[in-house]
Amino acid sequence: MTPSRITFQTRARTIDHLGRGQIADCPTAVSELWKNAYDAYADAVSLHIYDGATPIAAIFDDGIGMSREDFLERWLVVGTDSKIRNDSDRTDIPPGHLPRPRQGEKGIGRLSAAFLAPVTLILSKRREHDFAAVMVDWRLFENPFLALEDIAVAVESFKSLDELTPLLTSMRSTLAANVAPSNDDPRCDRLVDAWTRFDDYERSIGLVETTSDRILSFQDVVISDRHLLDWPAYGGAKETGTAILLLGVHRELSVQVSTSASDDDAEIQTVRLDLIRTLTGFTDPFQERREAFDYEVVIHQGGFRRSLVSANDVFGLDEFRSLEHSIEGDFDEAGVFRGKLRVFGKDRGEIVHVPRRPPPRAARERLGPFSFCIGTFEVMADSSTHSDEIHAAMYAKAEKYGGVYVYRDNLRIMPYGNPEADLYQIEERRSRHAGRNFWSHRRSFGRTAFNRENNPNLRDKAGREGLVDNRAFRELQILVTDLLSTVGKRYFGTDSDIRNDELPEIQKRNKLAKEAANKSTRARSSTFRRFLKENADATRHAVAHSVALRQRLAVAIEVQDAGEVAIIADEVEKLQQDRDRLRLPPLPARLGDQEVAYRRYRDDYRALSATSESLGSELSAALESLRVEDPEDVATRRLHSNQSRLSAKIDRYRRTIDGQMVELRGKWHSQAESDFKQYYLRASPLLGDLGNGLRLSTVLNGLDAIAAELDEDFAARYEPFLRALEQLRNDIDLDGALTVTENERVQLDRRVNEFNVLAQMGIAIEIIGHELDTMDAEVRRNLHRLPQEIKKSDAFRLAFEAHTAITERLRFLAPLRLAGYRSRETITGEFVANFVENFFQRRFKDDRIIFEATKSFRSIRVTDLRSRLLPVFINLVNNALYWVRFVDNRKITLDCVNDLVVLADSGLGVDPDDVANLFDLFFTRRTNGRGVGLHLCKLNLAVSHHDIRYAGQDDPKILPGANFIIEFRGMTHG
Structure with a gap:
């Protein structure tokens, strides 16, 4: 009997299983499509998410692209031969690129698009070919009663993107015909029967809208220029590339642009954060020379865009090598690790770690060579060799980039490195004993890197959410775990000799440094306070004297009294010496109750400087015009006078320094004499204990312990002084x-x-x-x-x-709220003026304030969000209301001069010293003020590339008080 020949029958649902069914989550699906762009020799790939009635996402790349034939022969062929093809045989490598190792392994990565959206439109352009397009509705493959060969996919080619819109209609019709075929379609009976059976099943389980209903109702999704402008091939920036448009995106992507999603919803926050964490560090940031492959995730809301993930937003190799604790090296095929060790900010040379047993060598179990590095910092700033600022920055970066990532051929394997994906169970061991198990997964930075050629047994799981749990994978974990445990105990943890020897010194040094800083701060504050107290009267007298001298000089010039002018010249010289002596020392960090005294002194000194400079100029002119002496004699006398004054000043400095050096030398000589005796005084009694029966080993240990303690004390006392002297010798202003x-x-x-x-x-x-x-x-x-x-x-x-x-009053703030999607609109000066006038109507009346908006201001037109612009004017007018209370003529004006919007008041104005800090968060001079309003004004305007500043020398000033200048981008008059 001849045996029957039976073949497998492929149902359409197979595609659904291979696509959506094999992907762990949304970020992993995105990474699969980014890997396809890498395989296509793209230099850049990006994910864009657009808000709208139907959220749309797009993945753009500038790779080699695909033609219509490529779509038919490769993209629409599931399970290609890429796994067994040799990379060196590839003929599609573009000029200027080196061969790249293929990331695709199973030939089904493209199907991950089905996880991201129900409908995918792919546009592509290959060099010397027309544009090509494919549209797929993945929901067609959910019907278990359809055969795969009965589903038609829309494929088109066209010369120009201008032809795309009419083609979309026909492509949608092609997809719709898979559900509602025409009577002359040879598939008609099979399709109608399959969808009838599937509809009946879905209704039987309680679904109101069936899959066929959703497919047929999805025909009206609008694709506009907005969704294509960032594709390099669309605008002509690149000749080739591919755009994957995801229509009606998965919820994990749509919540990224949803303004109605609750910000305090824990699940939504998790989804948003997971996208960032998983796609951050997509390419290996620890390579010596990073490959030119940029990636980015961009959010489009209304007319604005912001970047969520960027190739530059990573913790790189330079930052890694600045960590105080790290190991960095390579495992060879025998499992031996050779690398560099760094502990407490010092390079400790090369280390070699030999495994307890070598990894297997059988072809199907073999683990090949790979690279590994991990670094971290001390938990407590007092124990760290980093400065407080760097230590705080490291903590912030650990929140964002912490974890041990895994890379194959330069690209990240998801989700290793994420908080929940601790490949080496670092946190589990740390929970048993944090001191000995030194490493912390979230506070560490690191990565494992290998290539497919040397490690073919480290393979992706079916869902691409990690590596297959086989012998090679387990050996990888064993080798790294053993290395972490061994070096942690030997060099970093509580049992480490280095830690026990050096940590006390570091802690003492940090403590002494803080104490010295606090002591210096107190001394500086005390010196400044004393200076103000001792010199305030002298400065005021000097100001009065300079004013009197100017008056005497004016009279002398008027009556041509050369003798009086000569007398005044001597007094002016003394006045200039007084001015040098009265110059303010550096300000302490906090003025406290000295702020009023400081400002009064500062104003007096400025008046003295201005008057003395004017007096000097007027005196020079008088000496020349009255010919009191021969010009050469006058100039020579001025030369010698200035030289004498400066020499006296330098001599005074020199004598002071010499005196302090003598005092300092005496202090350190006395300290050294005392320290010379310390060891003998403390250690010699131990010798007497030998006669009392104490063991020699105990005495020797005691002698060594005292010596070690004093050694640390002496280093902590003398080395900072020597470093300070070295810095002074190198002209560093301590x-x-x-x-x-x-x-x-x-x-x-x-x-x-x-x-x-x-x-x-x-x-x-x-x-x-x-x-x-x-x-x-x-x-x-x-x-x-x-x-x-x-x-x-x-x-x-x-x-x-x-x-x-x-x-x-509270409801009146409704236009300012940020919740919910709000579109940009044209906002007129007339609208702003009326809004402000109505909002502050009662206060204007009660405080007798004149509010005016000029015709020029009322005519301006700016396109933006109400919620962005109106708070700016509310905050500025609210500030003005406070300051005009201190004057009789109370006025606030909105004007526009030379396309600069001016908000001015007749109040006291801003102190010149405060202008630089005016827009800083929490800076305020108002009683009980919070210092938030002006900072928010600056931020609100900056989002739309507008600018605000306090009026400078060249800006228009409408009123004598504060004048704020706003430059609106794209402002018109109408």
Whole structure:
């Protein structure tokens, strides 16, 4: 009997299993398509997510592209021969590129597009070929009653992208015909039967809208220029490339642009963060020479865009090598690790780690060579060799980039490195004993890197969410885990000799440095306070004297009294010497209660400097015009006078320095004499213990322990002094450097405290905004339930009016809210002026303030969001309202001069010293002010590339007080 020949029958659902069914999550699907772009020799790939009625995403690359024939012969062929093809045989390598190892392994990576959206439109351009397009509705492959050969995919080619729109209609018709075929379609009976059976099944399980309904209703999704502008081949920036348009994207992508998604929803926050974490570091950032392959994730909301992920936003090799603890090297085929060791910021040379047993050598189990590195920093800043600023920055970067990633042929294997994907169980071991198991996965930076050629047994799982758990993979884990445990205990952990020897010294040095900084701060503050107290009267007298001298000089010039001019010249010389002596020393980081005294002194000194400079100029002119002496004698006398004055000043400095050096030398000689005796005084009693029966080994250990302790004490005492002397010898300004550092530290401390205040403000505002409507309704309901006799009283009427006023005032802020999608619109100066006038109407009236918006301002037109521009004017006018209270003529004006919008007031203006800090967060001179308004003005305007500044010398000034200048991009008049 002849045996029957039976073949497999392929159902359409196979594609669904190979596509959606084999992908772990959305970021992994994106990475698969990015890998395809890498295989296509793209230099850049990007994911763009667009908001809209139907969210659309797009993946753009500038690779070699595909022709219509490529779509038919390769893209639409599932399971290509890429796995067994030799990379060196490839004929599609573009000029200027070296061969790349293929990332594709199974030939099904392209099907991951099915996970991202129900419908995919692919546009591609290959050199010397027409544009080609494929449209696929992946939901067709969900029908288990359809045969694969019965589904038609729309494929087209065209000369220009101008032809795309009419082609889309025919391509959609092709897809729709898979559900609703025409009667003359040879597939008609099979398709109708398959969809009838599938519809009946879906309705039987309670679905209201069937899959066929959703396919037929998806024909109206609009693709516009907005969705293609970032594709390099669309605008002609590149000749080749591919665009994958994902229509009606998966929820994990749509929530990235959804303004209606709740920001406090934990699940949404997890989804948003997971996309960033998984796609960050897509290419290996620890390579000595990174391959030119850029990637980016861009969010498009309204007319604005922002970058979520970027190839440059990584923790790179230079940063890694600046860590205080690290190992970096390679495992060979025998499992031996050779690499560099760094502990507490010092390079400790090469280390070699031999495994307890070699890895297997059988072809199907073999683990090949690979690279490994890991680095971290101390948990406590007091124990770290990093400065406080760098230590804080490392903590912030660990939140963003921490973890041990895995790379094959330069590209990341997902999801290793993510918090939940701790490949080497670092945190599990650390939970058993954090001291000995030194490494922390989230506080470490590192990676494992290998290539497919040397490690063919390290293969992807079916879902591409990691590596297959085979012998080679387990050997990889064993080798790295053993290395981490061994070097952690030997060099880094609590049992490490290096840690036990060096950590106390580091902690002591950090403590002494902080104490020295605090001591210097107190000394600087005390010196400054004393200087102000001792010289305030002298400065005021010098100012008065300079004014009197100018008056005497004017009289002398008028009556041509040469003798008086000569006398005045001597007094002016003394005045200039006084000015040098009265110059302010460096300001301490915090002025505290000395701020008023400082500002008064500063103003007096500026007046003295200005008057003395004018006096000098006028005196020189008088000496020349009156010919008091021969010009050469006058100039020579001035030369010698200045030389004498400066020489005296230098001599005074020299004598002071010599005196302090003598005092300092005496102090250190005395300290050294005392230290010479310390060891003998402390150690010699131990010798007497030998006669009392104490063991020799115990005495020797005691002698060594005292010597080691004193050695550390002496190093901590003398080495910082020697470093300071070395820096002074190299002309390094220690006082200036310390002042800058101390100022930065004080500002950081202040901002941390104020951020806590801001957080509380935000919570309060959030609660008030959320509860306002409910509370208003409850108050009104109960007020109306009161008896009629009460409701007729004046007390009730006034209370009700006050409640209404405050509620309306809060509701008036509705245009400013940011929640929900809001489109850009044309905003006129007339609208802004009326809004401000209505908002502050009562305050303008109560405080007798004149508010004016000029015709020029009312005519301006700016395209932007109301919620972005209106808060700017509200904050600026609110500030002006505070400052005009201190003057009699109270006026606020909005104007436009030479295309510069000016908001001016007649108040006290801004102190010149405060202009540089005016827009800093939390900077304020208002009593009980928060210092938030102007900072938010700057941020709001910067988002749309507008700018705001305090009026400078060349800017228009409308009123004598504060004048703020706003430059609106794209502003017109109408």
